[in-house]
Structure formats: C-alpha cells, structure tokens
Amino acid sequence: MHPVKRIIAVLLALIICISAAGCGEKASGTKKKKKIVIIKKNPSSRVSEPAEDTDADNGFSDDYYFDEEYISERKLALKDTVSVEKTVPEYTVRAVNFNLTGDYTVIYPDGNFQLMQAAKKLVEYFSKNGVKLGIASDTSAKKDKEILVGDTNRKKSTLSDKNYAVSLSGKKLFFESGNFNGAVKAVSWFTSLKYQKGKINTLTGSYDFSAKVKRPDGLYEFVWGDEFDGSVLDNTKWELTSHMSAGSSFKLSRDPKAINLSDGLLKLSAVRCFDPENNQIQAMVPYTVEGKRHMNFRYGYLEMRARIPFGAGAWPSLWLSGACSANSGAVVSTIFDNGDIIPSNFSAEFDIVEYTSLQPNLHKWFYNDMPGIEGIIDRHSSLGAVEKPVKSELQNDPAQSFVYQTIAFDWTPEDLTIYINGEKFYSYNWKKSVQLDGLNDMTDFLNPVFIRLNNHLIPENIPSDYSTLPCEMFVDYIRLYQKTDTGGIWFAE
Numbered sequence: 001m002h003p004v005k006r007i008i009a010v011l012l013a014l015i016i017c018i019s020a021a022g023c024g025e026k027a028s029g030t031k032k033k034k035k036i037v038i039i040k041k042n043p044s045s046r047v048s049e050p051a052e053d054t055d056a057d058n059g060f061s062d063d064y065y066f067d068e069e070y071i072s073e074r075k076l077a078l079k080d081t082v083s084v085e086k087t088v089p090e091y092t093v094r095a096v097n098f099n100l101t102g103d104y105t106v107i108y109p110d111g112n113f114q115l116m117q118a119a120k121k122l123v124e125y126f127s128k129n130g131v132k133l134g135i136a137s138d139t140s141a142k143k144d145k146e147i148l149v150g151d152t153n154r155k156k157s158t159l160s161d162k163n164y165a166v167s168l169s170g171k172k173l174f175f176e177s178g179n180f181n182g183a184v185k186a187v188s189w190f191t192s193l194k195y196q197k198g199k200i201n202t203l204t205g206s207y208d209f210s211a212k213v214k215r216p217d218g219l220y221e222f223v224w225g226d227e228f229d230g231s232v233l234d235n236t237k238w239e240l241t242s243h244m245s246a247g248s249s250f251k252l253s254r255d256p257k258a259i260n261l262s263d264g265l266l267k268l269s270a271v272r273c274f275d276p277e278n279n280q281i282q283a284m285v286p287y288t289v290e291g292k293r294h295m296n297f298r299y300g301y302l303e304m305r306a307r308i309p310f311g312a313g314a315w316p317s318l319w320l321s322g323a324c325s326a327n328s329g330a331v332v333s334t335i336f337d338n339g340d341i342i343p344s345n346f347s348a349e350f351d352i353v354e355y356t357s358l359q360p361n362l363h364k365w366f367y368n369d370m371p372g373i374e375g376i377i378d379r380h381s382s383l384g385a386v387e388k389p390v391k392s393e394l395q396n397d398p399a400q401s402f403v404y405q406t407i408a409f410d411w412t413p414e415d416l417t418i419y420i421n422g423e424k425f426y427s428y429n430w431k432k433s434v435q436l437d438g439l440n441d442m443t444d445f446l447n448p449v450f451i452r453l454n455n456h457l458i459p460e461n462i463p464s465d466y467s468t469l470p471c472e473m474f475v476d477y478i479r480l481y482q483k484t485d486t487g488g489i490w491f492a493e
Contacts, residue, residue: 085474087263091189091205096168098200102132104145107152110137113491114224115150115180117236118187122147122175129195147173150183157183161211165204166190173200179211181225181479188229213301213481215410220301220481223489227477228266233259237294240287243452247459250283251275259286266475268455270314272466282466289453292321296448297480299487303408304478308353309455309471310401313462315355316473318407320449322348341447348444352418353407355458360385360418360426362445364437381437383445386415387427404476412486413446448490451478 108119116137123135138152148154157176159165164182167174175186186203193201211222226237233240240259246252250270253259257271268286275281308316322344349363362383409418417427430442455473462468482489 085263090207090264091164091203093189093193093201093203095196095199095201097198098168098173099198100126100131100200101145104131104147105134105136105140105143106147106149107136107138107140107154108149109152109180110139112150112180114184118175118184119149120236121187121191122149125191125195130197145171147175149175149187150180151176162209163204163206166200166202167204168200168202179209179222181209181211181222181227182207185227185229188227188234192230192232209479215301215481217410217412218483220483223300223480223482224295224297225477225479226266227264228261228475229264231261233261233266233289238289238291239293241290241292243288243290244285244454244456246285247457249280249459249462250285250457251281252287253284254287255284258284259289264476266453268316268453268473268475270309270455270457270469270471272469283457283462283469285456286454290450291452292450294450294492295489296450297482297487297489298446298448299411299413300480300482300489301408301410302352302451302478302480303406304353305404305406305476307402307404307472307474307476308358308400308407309473310398311468311471313457313459313468314471315454315456315458316353316471317351317355317452317454317456318353319452319454320350320352321452322444322447322449342443344444344447345441346444348447348449350409350411350416350445350449352409358405358407358420358425362416362428362433364435364444366437379437381435383428384434384436385426386429386432387424389425401472404474416445448488 161178164177
C-alpha cells in the first residue's frame with residue numbers, strides 16, 4: 001500500500017474508534033449541568049420538526065401531534081441563528097460494585113418533609129428497577145443495611161453547603177451535603193441515571209448555594225427550593241395547570257419542545273408549530289407550572305435565577321397568588337391553621353416578573369360574593385409602587401434574552417422590595433403604596449401565597465411571521481429563605 005494511503009487508512013481507523021468509544025452509555029464519566037453558561041450564535045440550517053412522542057418516564061405527555069409533510073408544505077422560514085448554551089460539569093459519577101437487596105431500608109431525618117419526599121423518590125426509583133425497599137424515619141431502630149438521605153441520627157455529613165455526594169461506606173449508602181438542599185440534589189441526579197444490577201452510582205458535585213442570606217432586617221435561612229435537576233419535573237413541588245388559557249393562534253402543551261428538564265434547567269419555551277387539525281394554530285406554549293397544592297408560604301426572601309425572553313410577544317412571568325381566597329377553599333381548610341388567615345375581601349396577586357420589561361405589578365381581584373370562595377370577578381385594581389427605577393437597562397433589549405438574571409424579593413409584614421441582580425428595582429409599602437381602587441385594605445397581601453411560573457405569549461404583540469419565536473425562559477433555580485420568627489411555610493401533608 002502506498003505510504004500516503006496507509007496514513008489515511010490509519011487516521012480513518014482512529015476516527016472510527018474514537019467515534020465508537022463516544023457512543024452508548026457508560027456507568028462512569030461526567031454528566032453535564034450548568035455551572036457557567038456561555039451563549040454562542042451559530043448559523044442554523046434546520047427547519048422545524050414535528051413533535052416527537054414523549055418518553056413515558058419524563059413526566060410529560062403530548063397534547064397533539066404534527067404532520068411532518070404538512071409542515072414541509074407550509075415552508076417554514078429558516079432562522080438566521082440559533083442560541084446554544086455551553087454547560088460545564090457540575091458533578092462526576094462513578095459506578096462501583098454494590099449488592100443492593102430488598103432488605104435495605106431508606107432512612108430520612110424525622111420531621112424533614114423535603115428529605116422524606118426525596119427518600120420516597122429513591123424507593124420509587126429502585127422499585128421501577130426491580131428492587132423493593134422499605135422506608136422509615138431515623139426514629140426507627142438501626143439496621144446494618146440502610147440508605148441514608150441527609151443528616152440523620154446515624155450519620156452527619158462533613159461536606160460544606162456548596163457540596164453534595166452519594167457515597168458508600170461499608171453496607172451503607174449516604175446521600176449527603178452540608179444542607180438538606182444538597183442531599184435533595186444528590187437524589188435528583190442519582191435517580192436520573194441508569195440503574196445497573198450489582199453496581200451503584202456514586203457521585204460528587206458542587207454548586208453555587210448559600211444556606212443563609214443576610215438581608216436588611218436580619219439573617220434568613222433556606223427553607224425550600226427547586227434546583228430543577230434530573231429529567232422530570234418534581235411532582236411533590238409542582239403541577240401543570242391551564243391557569244393561563246390558550247389563544248386562538250396557539251395551544252397549551254406538555255410537549256418536551258415546550259416544557260422539559262435538562263442540563264439542570266426548567267426549560268419553558270413558546271415555539272413555532274402547526275396543528276394539522278386546526279389551521280389557525282401557529283405556536284404552542286407551556287402550561288403553567290404551579291405550586292398551589294404543594295407549598296405555600298408567608299413572608300421571606302425568594303430568589304430565582306433565570307434566562308428571560310425579551311422578544312416581541314413574549315410574556316414570561318414569576319408570580320404569586322393568594323392561597324386564602326378566590327377558588328382555593330380546599331387549600332385553606334387543609335393546609336393552614338385558622339390563626340394564619342386574615343379575612344379579606346379580595347384576592348392578592350404578586351407579579352414579580354412580567355412581560356419583556358420585567359416591570360412588576362401587584363393586583364387585587366375582587367369577587368362578587370366575597371368573602372365567599374366561588375364567585376366570579378367583579379372588579380380588578382392595581383397597587384402602585386412607592387419606589388421604582390427611572391430607567392431599567394433590561395427593558396426591551398432582545399440581547400438580554402441570552403443572559404441569566406437573578407430576580408429576588410423581600411416580603412415582610414411592612415413592605416415588599418424587588419431586586420434584579422442584587423440592585424433594588426421596585427418597592428411597595430403596605431401603608432404608603434397608592435391604591436387605584438381607593439380602598440385602604442391590604443389584608444390578602446399579608447396572607448400565605450403560592451408560586452406560579454409561565455412563559456406565555458401576547459397575541460397582539462407577536463410579529464405576523466412569528467420571527468421572534470422561540471421565546472425561551474430557562475429557570476436555573478428558585479430558593480426561598482425565611483427568618484425563624486417571621487411568617488411560615490406549609491406543605492401539602
């Protein structure tokens with residue numbers, strides 16, 4: 001063989017070997033998840049594709065299907081660019097030999113509701129893989145074969161708040177961190193990995209997290225959150241609802257193109273699509289991600305890190321609704337003690353992020369048979385801010401769609417202050433704020449609330465060619481901190 005041909009043959013063989021080595025799943029290696037995010041612009045030559053069938057394990061289901069030939073005939077316009085996020089490793093995983101048998105028990109610390117839920121997820125995960133395990137709090141008798149979730153009376157983690165791990169010591173498997181949030185993270189990532197009989201996935205990771213934050217009125221401690229790890233929306237924290245209705249030109253969807261978890265992000269996207277059954281449909285948007293029946297809270301410091309769309313027609317939102325009045329009687333009676341409810345003649349709404357300007361707004365919704373629960377809306381009014389910026393550098397700037405913003409607010413019995421990237425943005429005072437309804441009544445703004453997330457569309461603002469789609473809202477995390485002597489938090493159980 002000619003020397004040049006021999007060299008070419010060797011190079012081709014090497015390329016084939018490298019390609020083969022990169023295919024398939026391995027039990028060890030590095031999983032990708034955002035820690036630093038870099039946005040690039042790459043030329044795109046893709047046309048929109050029909051929605052794929054949803055994997056039964058991803059927690060979502062398709063609402064409708066799209067005909068590929070039909071889409072081709074519509075000659076969808078090619079976009080000039082597509083955004084690409086480059087993620088760097090957050091954790092590493094290594095499979096080790098471990099004989100997991102049905103006589104193991106998953107142990108969680110008594111009184112920690114969130115670690116109890118994480119323990120249940122582990123039991124469900126192993127059950128799906130053919131191993132039936134017991135579950136108990138750490139008040140139960142100790143056994144040799146245990147899986148420990150968080151700090152228990154069996155073992156305490158020596159890790160910092162920013163580190164988490166799944167470690168193996170003798171016969172015990174330990175999901176650990178310096179804070180229970182890290183232990184929940186470890187469970188979320190672990191249950192997203194493929195199970196192998198006779199082996200167990202151990203992992204180590206770190207993330208940007210603080211168990212305590214200092215605010216103007218004192219020190220706040222982390223009490224609840226979601227890091228959006230794994231591949232399935234946490235159904236112990238959220239449900240998908242149709243609270244924001246569809247428009248005539250777009251549909252609500254659970255399709256993975258509209259809503260999914262990947263790279264440690266909750267990805268809510270308004271995307272271009274067509275429905276063969278309805279020629280009016282031009283796009284789909286995700287359902288509302290709502291925590292109403294899982295966690296409600298009163299007062300605290302809530303922080304969300306997210307990439308928020310600024311394109312024409314985009315309607316991203318982080319908002320809170322009063323859980324104690326309109327259409328929520330069941331929640332009131334089952335979650336809250338009567339002493340935590342302030343009777344009110346309206347339902348409060350906190351819009352922390354709304355529209356492309358990020359301008360917050362607080363609303364009052366009045367019902368025609370208040371204080372009853374089942375009435376219809378009689379009238380609506382807004383609450384004016386005491387302080388607001390003269391100009392926001394974020395407003396109406398499409399380039400900001402590819403930058404992660406940290407949105408936060410302090411909610412106290414006296415006032416509400418909203419921050420963007422650590423800078424004070426808007427503030428409201430329950431006594432000083434101007435009320436457009438002319439009523440000096442702020443009662444429901446002092447009652448427990450629940451969280452809603454949306455990435456909707458405003459039909460009249462969408463360009464006729466839908467060129468601003470997709471509008472993507474990627475949520476990195478939501479974290480709630482509270483003072484031990486102020487407010488409260490309620491879980492479904």
